[in-house]
Amino acid sequence: MIVPPDQVESARPRAQFVMRRGLVTQLFAPEQFAALGALLDFGDRPVTQSLDDPRLRTVHTLITGWGCPWIGPEELARMPALRAIHHAAGTVKEHLDPEVWHRGIRVTTAAAANAIPVAEYTLAMILLEGKGVAAAAAAHRQDPAGDLTPQFERIGNHRRRIGVLGASKIGRRVIALLRGFDVDVAVSDPYLPDDDPIREHARVVELDELFASSDIVSIHAPLLPETVGLVSRRLLGLMPDGATLINTARGPIVDHAALVDEIRAERLRAVLDVTDPEPLPAGHVLLESPSVIVTPHIAGALGNELRRLGESVVGEAQRAARGEDAMHAVSLGELAAMA
Template sequence: MPERPQAVLAMTDRNVPQVFPPRLLARLRACVDLDPTLVAHDFAEPRVRQALARTEVLITGWGCPRLDAAALDAAPRLRAVLHAAGSVKGFTTPEVWRRGILVSSAAAANALPVAEYTLAVILLTGKDVLAFGRPQRTRSDFPRVFPRGDIVPGIGNHGRRVGVVGASRVGRRLLELLRPHDLAVTLADPYVDAAEAARLGVPLLPLDELLRTSDVVTLHAPQTPETRHLIGARELASMPDGSVLVNTARGALVDHDALIGELRTGRLRAVLDVTDPEPLPAGSPLLGLPNAFVTPHLAGSQGNEVARLGRTVVEEAERLTSGRDLLHGVDQDELERSA
């Protein structure tokens, strides 16, 4: 049996048992030589540096220290970084690719719960749950139940127009999840052409047209200098009365001051799982406006979902050690257009 490559964990140590529950950890240790009690949060720490000297595989996750030249110099045998989370932008550097180190990410696995959250939001806002489900409603004229046979006008998901901004991993998973529902879905993405949109089964529109013609606009674009405040005052003003903005991507895609101005008029609604800054300051109007619903960046993998990230890494480690290509390799050139 070939010798297992040396591996080190680099992530927030309290997350390790969640990402790698016992059965997954056993699978991982079957293909790499790993000490689960050694978790790196500082590559300069003496015990970590000693381990890095013989490390071939780095198992990373949320809280991984930055892989700069000094860290990589301490790991001269390193040949692969397997990331048990989404984006690798926060800790990788160009030096990683310059040295020919393979990088893999569980971003595809993390995309599923975000897409599921977004689907749920789209369907629930179609029933105007933000208004009808708000528990602090105390007006005597506010309905506690709709009498049988009554029809509530202006709500529902039949033929509702959903505009997806960004054919990212999450955007593409969302398109799949939306397909069985009786919705009219469109896509805006400058990197997608008509042929690819046809393969995705969705009409491709310019962003301005998508905004003007959607009852729900859901954002799935990466944060780059070009996408900062992608949705600003002009874009928000073009959205139809009563429409909903959903953001599960990055807070900086939306000009929050402009959004607050629109929300204060009561014309639009917003569901925000990400904000700028994050978290919002205690006095932010977004936390008090009745037509804004803010969740604390929970759309991504949480609870039992994080084991899916660990399983992705274990499967990548098994491929690596058996000489097969990685399934979820990260291309440096694609990083600029990804989350």
């Protein structure tokens, strides 16, 4: 039997993009958007940043992204048909209330896809810092004809000691990427079980040892009440002279006043994709120091990397339509510990 087009249309669950305008076309290539359209009915106003539209009473699936407003009990009451939320970014704790899980709504995230460029950025910075590229470039700029050999005798990545703070999705991917290089990797995470496979690829050490024994420490811990200021003055003081701190996680994890003192003393280097505050005010010592590289929160998915997040959402929507388990589901238990 041939099904009339209007009945085919109504057979698809109602869906809505809830994110910044213009973001949908950055996240989803035309073929990805078509794949979603074959599964879900987005109607004539597919993108919104407001949850006040009365038509949302019939919405079955939300595809959220940056710019999505808070979804709590009041908003959920306006969406009684809601059954799934697919987030086209990383953490969901900034826009989803626990009531979402209490109502049995399926929640997925593209955090694993967003971890890829962060890990790639981190790997690049580890290798560049190990090679002393930024310092050598600055010295060469000051004296193009000078002999820099004595100044850079200790550079190189042979047996460089790398410390990873946090066995998160990103931390684990960084460790996996480092397996291709001749470096010594250590990890510190208080929640690692004894049988965790990461132990085959990185030495598991206590926090003090991580900072005291590493040439480069890269932070991959979530921002929680207990991790605010975790990288303290004491831990920074344990780092060897000339060591580098890399932070792609969250700014408040690091005691910035203590870091500034270490930078002013010309004892440590830093690579900061996140800061506290963010952005730093003009003229801040961390922006002006030649020992610090500050980038404007670019480690996560940007540009063509956003399409990887879109691919993740399409896959989750397809699995939901087939009645399969989600590949990247978020449980209520995981919510509090998200980055």
